[in-house]
Amino acid sequence: MSYFSTSSHKAATPMPAVNAMQTGSGLRIALLGYRSHPHVGGQGIYLHYLSKALVEQGHSVDVISGPPYPELDARVNLIQLPSLDLYAVENPTRALDFKHLFCFADFYEWWSKLSGGFGEPYCFGRRLVRYFKKHKPHYDIIHDNQSLCYGLLELQKRGENIIATVHHPITRDRDIALQAATTKGHKWLINRWYNFLVMQKDVVQKLNHVVTVSKQSQQDIAEAFERSTEKINVIPNGIDTDIFKPQPHIKRKQWQLITTASSDQPLKGLSVLLNALAILRIEFPQLKLVVIGKLKPEGATEKELYSLKLIEAVDFRSGISTDELVATYAESKLAIVPSLYEGFGLPAAEALACGIPLICSDGGALPEVVGDAACLVRAGDVNQLAQAIRDLLTDEDSCNTLSIAGRVHSLQHLSWQVVGERFSDYYRNILTNARSA
Structure with missing residues (x-):
């Protein structure tokens, strides 16, 4: 299995280390998603529209994603980090080949699935770090979309400007699922599946920059992950109002x-x-x-x-x-x-x-x-x-x-243009502060 492939309208070659703040040009931005289904779950939708909004602000944007991959604007470059994608496999038990035994991320993803866990975010982080070590790409900003994996902390230690969007603390999903559980065995399985929350809490506490999409989520993240609200910025989601619009020719x-x-x-x-x-x-x-x-x-x-x-x-x-x-x-x-x-x-x-x-x-x-x-x-x-x-x-x-x-x-x-402008200002403020530190 090849772990680093690209699907784009331009080559995903590492860029020279030019500081965009010095040139006054757009920024080099990487958006991350451990899985980015284009129509289900919201993560792929967020990456699609945010990447498009940032390109329209004059930035150069790569999306680095595990499968399922997002659908992107033609101006956005997709870098694929293949996983075993076990939720798309008919028989996950047989999805592990002999060659996968030599890759810890593959084995961990497979074993997590079979034992009731969810290892995709953690494994995405390992593959992400390996990609950066191999290709040494340059980005002014690396912006994660709720993978909240340990790999982000490793990249931050290497001097990268890491930002993470936390849409809401997944602790909410876990707690409501536990309330609906009817047996001890079911509750055990729920806790096992949500075990990745230990990693997410640790990462949220240690990242320099965290963003969320509402004041409600800001409060919930502060409570669930023990991070001060003053250290969580709020930039709402947006909607492409040129696509999502009334269709008067269609009868209700x-x-x-x-x-x-x-x-x-x-x-x-x-x-x-x-x-x-x-x-x-x-x-x-x-x-x-x-x-x-x-x-x-x-x-x-x-x-x-x-x-x-x-x-x-x-x-x-x-x-x-x-x-x-x-x-x-x-x-x-x-x-x-x-x-x-x-x-x-x-x-x-x-x-x-x-x-x-x-x-x-x-x-x-x-x-x-x-x-x-x-x-x-x-x-x-x-x-x-x-x-x-x-x-x-x-x-x-x-x-x-x-x-x-x-x-x-x-x-x-609810305009993505406004969201793009706010993120552009936020990114540049981070780079200005990093340069003066």
Whole structure:
């Protein structure tokens, strides 16, 4: 297996060590992602839009990522760090070849998967350091997207300017999963899988520069990882409002709802929405739900669909293109974000930009993101969510008001251009301080 490959419109050759602060030119920036699926989970989406925004600010940007790889703007260079990618393998037990025994990262990734752990972030860090030792590339800024691996600390010790975005502390995901667990064995497996949090906490405490996407996440990171809020900068996510926008030529389906959720992740609140849907279909039997995400066969969500007699009323769609996603928003009557907690909430921002009336929970940072442009309900409250959906289904004027308000809010507050400008200023401030230290 070749561990360093590139996929780009320009060669990924190491650049000469020219200080961009001295030349006044754009910066050389590396964005990191241990896995960057272009349509699921948000990490690949963040890398796509942030890299594009930075290029448009005049910077030269490489994305260094493990699989699945992101889809990037043509001006952004992708450097691939292949892993075993065991979640894409039909039989992970047989995924380890003899040659992999000579690579600790490969063996650790394989053994972690088989023993119930999640070793991808740690292994990405080892491969990242090896790439830097072999190719010796020069970057003014190396910006990590929540891998929070030990490799970042090693690169920082070597004099690199390392920044990490922590969207929210994954401790939240773990704690909510533990609350939903019904047996001691299940709780043990959850704790085993989230064992990487020990590494993340250590790395967050020792990095010089940490960024998050909301004031809510800033507080949560400070509490979970014991890092002062004064040492956590807030730069929100953004939305490409040229892509995520209303599609007036597409007719809305009166009884179609849309949500985005990773199946069997309690944090996303899909179970809350399904129970609300079951209540509403007694009154509105035509009501359907489109879930942007993948249904896990024989998982908790599938079992709940059968239990609530919703298996024919819910349509899961995964791997769709951005254009298809925008079209699905446009044809839906309402968007629902029922998350129990969000460090930011990209699906909420997408819905606002598309001009679809939005109902979302007050979990985490969602009130920060949507402002007055959405209908807020208590996180986890099935009856309140059902009532909010009922109200909007029967009130066209309120739907129109929310539709307009959402689009205006996205244009004024959720622009990737603004995010790119803020990161550019932040990067240059770091370089100025490093130069004067």
